[in-house]
Amino acid sequence: MRQPTGSAYFMEEHHEPVTPHTLAILVDNEPGVLARVIGLFSGRGYNIDSLTVSEVSHEGHLSRITVVTTGPADVVEQIKTQLDRLVPVHSVLDLTLTGRALERELMLIKVKGKGEMRVEALRIAEAFRARVIDATVESFVFELTGKPDKLDQFILLMTPLGLIEVARTGVAAMARGSEAMEG
């Protein structure tokens, strides 16, 4: 059945272009704060493409959460204001709007293979400046840091060469320039 459009009940029916946005969220490092942030995303039907969290100031009791989300501009704006009003949230910054923000992700990737495949895997790893951090006679574990699309590309190339396991950290991001994110 065709869904009615333009009604208040189908606000999700967006036809605007969706783009990925990277949000940096400074929060008080208190129990449950991550659950609040994640609960807001699930409760309001927003996407989480990746999420990282870690304490960034022990004395200041601050954690930084980096969320990559996808949505139309107005939904992302809504996500930002909804996050901002959570009580333990200090500030929220949409890094995608600040210009070419710095984004890095770390990946561990295990490749199993022999002979030509193994040599080829090592050769590509070198080209990507991936480090070998574990090796057996028939496997490697590579460590690779970079932008998410570089990591995607590496996975793509390793897949036919015996890729058996991937662990990724999600994106850590920061704005360029001399300004710090306000706390």
Add this chain to the structure above:
Amino acid sequence: MDQNVIDDDAEAVAPHILPEAPAGEMTGAEIVIRALADQGVEHIFGYPGGAVLPIYDALFQQTEIEHILVRHEQGATHMAEGYARSTGKPGVVLVTSGPGATNAVTGLTDALMDSIPLVCITGQVPTHLIGSDAFQECDTVGITRPCTKHNYLVKDVNDLAQVLHEAFLVATSGRPGPVVVDIPKDIQFASGKYVRKENVRHKTYHPRLNGDPDKIRAAIEILRGARKPIFYTGGGVINSGPEASRLLREFADMTGVPVTSTLMGLGAYPAASDQWLGMLGMHGTYEANNAMHDCDVMLCVGARFDDRITGRLDAFSPGSRKIHIDIDPAQINKNVRVEVGIVGDVAHVLAEMVRIWKASKAQIDPAGMADWWRRINSWRARDCLRYRRSETTIKPQHAVERIYELTKGPNTYVTTEVGQHQMWAAQYFRFEEPNRWMTSGGLGTMGYGMPAAIGVQKAHPEALVIDIAGEASIQMCIQELSTAVQYNLPIKVFILNNEYMGMVRQWQQLLHGGRYSHSYSESLPDFVKLAEAYGVKGLRCDKPADLDATIKAMVEHDGPVLVDCLVDKMENCFPMIPSGRAHNEMILGEVSEETIGKAISDEGKMLV
């Protein structure tokens, strides 16, 4: 075997008195009482249980705070809501762990949706038992996280006072809402330092009160150029305090702009004013909705463009420039894009607008306004709240009109349950002052009205407090009649009994071919006898001729009264914007059965 005879309770019984706290310290339970007293709390609504016994013991040994014992924790939360809504002060709830906390969830969600300041203290199993599936354990902070503005689990008694003061700060400031403080039993017994509320500052939470001056000026400029302006006001005006209502009146007066309001905002602007258009939205008036649709400038004050207000979004007030004042930044541009969004407290922003308007001697084009009022008056001439009168059966609208005529005055407070009777109360009872109207708007909680009336009555012992109810809703919290009797609270419950869950039945008639699936109130109790069983005076009325005498008897009786008023069973609530339609596509009363059947399109039937 009695399931309650278990270790945890046994442990609670063993120390007959609370352990003495060392000098300069207090027990956690004493800290709770002290913090509440410091916050100016006079009444709390609660229900004891194993995990809050130390707090109840501390309550027993003091006289500053009066505790009202409820019959179900949901009742406690609604009482606290009624108390808060009618006073502007926070409502305070005290319940035990597990079922005590889960029963409070409905009221907490209701308070979140309607921005009501509540502080709910929940007991929790001792810290070392958390996570062990202990008796009456539940993850209270986990369960209440999405239905509170904020919540806390206190794990150190030295944090307790700070957390409680923070809870009051968060609940009452910014956009108000419910806050839960979960206190494990061992923390209630432990001794720690008390911190006074003056010493508490919040690290991250600083809601903004003053609006951006540039945006306020921009809003004034837009308003000044209007020819067909409207003020669309909401519960935010009430929450901002009496000064906000006063300023709204002043601003409307000096600009001459027509005013409409959401369900939550009724009373902020006086119904007696010539500029009052009545409520807007799904069951709003013809003039209010048409004016919203056709206006050229809309000033939204403390409302949130809820779906009951906007109807079909892409047809919502298509030609207007919109200005939105809200203390919650997340409400701006949420459902409807606005040209100017002013984040700030309604009273602060309106004061600034009034000041600028006065200083600049601004005026809206008189010719344009005269024309606008002519159109509004032509819509008013439709008399959209007209209904077919009857000599033989009581029309529910007529009953509300008579209640209004016989009880109106600044000392009358009205609460409602949820459904048709709620909409009739909103349409036919006229409010002149803020804080006189308590209803469950956002969540639509059946069972809200009677406990809310108890809370209102506790806050205003001399007031006339009427719960306009339905026979289905009232049964959801009927046990609280016992609370009204225990505390001698003379609330008046007026049931518009049509033997149906009326709004469900109306939608089934409109949307589902009149197949009244499970909406008939089968096996109704004899409400008069039920009232008498509780020690409440019961009255019944089934003839229009007896209506006035019954209402008078209800008001004059010195004590709680329940009236079972038998009304027309098939009456529908009109006017109505059918789901999926625009503001200018209303159906009015007195339409044919055929029109009613076709009122809602197939697409509209998908909506709620």
